[in-house]
Amino acid sequence: MIFGVGLDMIEVSRMSRTLSRTQGLKDRLFTAAEAAYCESKYRSAEHFAARFAAKEAFLKALGTGWRGGLRFNEIEIVNDDWGRPTVVVHGKVREFCRAKGIRGMHVSLSHLREMAGAVVVLESGVEAVGLEASDSDRSGADASASGADESNLN
Numbered sequence: 001m002i003f004g005v006g007l008d009m010i011e012v013s014r015m016s017r018t019l020s021r022t023q024g025l026k027d028r029l030f031t032a033a034e035a036a037y038c039e040s041k042y043r044s045a046e047h048f049a050a051r052f053a054a055k056e057a058f059l060k061a062l063g064t065g066w067r068g069g070l071r072f073n074e075i076e077i078v079n080d081d082w083g084r085p086t087v088v089v090h091g092k093v094r095e096f097c098r099a100k101g102i103r104g105m106h107v108s109l110s111h112l113r114e115m116a117g118a119v120v121v122l123e124s125g126v127e128a129v130g131l132e133a134s135d136s137d138r139s140g141a142d143a144s145a146s147g148a149d150e151s152n153l154n
Helices: 012-021 025-029 032-038 044-062 091-099
Strands: 001-011 075-080 085-089 104-113 114-122
Touching: 001 012, 012 025, 012 085, 012 114, 025 044, 025 114, 032 044, 032 075, 032 085, 032 104, 044 085, 044 104, 044 114, 085 091, 085 104
Parallel strands: none
Antiparallel strands: 001 114, 075 085, 104 114
């Protein structure tokens, strides 16, 4: 069942300006892996903007917005082996998703030179197909509480 849908768009130039003039913002918004991925790209600002839009869209899909101690860098956008973006959540965001029964997360990113956008669909009460728990979660309690493996709830 669909839990929520979120959509967000951002101007690439705004993301670029904000990251360049605000000390430490990149670390508050993105994981080290996300930053490394974006910085490896020719137009890195487009990739940062798309990932930021995905995080905003994710929070909209949750229905919470940015509050309740949920942090942007606890929502991670990573690419699978085929290059498809996926959502992986950590910390309080993970706890919130588990409490709400969210078991499927889908994201689509798009970016051009000037704009970036993302759509996120969250599902509850379904089994997540083809997801694996991270090694760090296997040592913790209940590493696979959502369907098949729930790797995106890291």
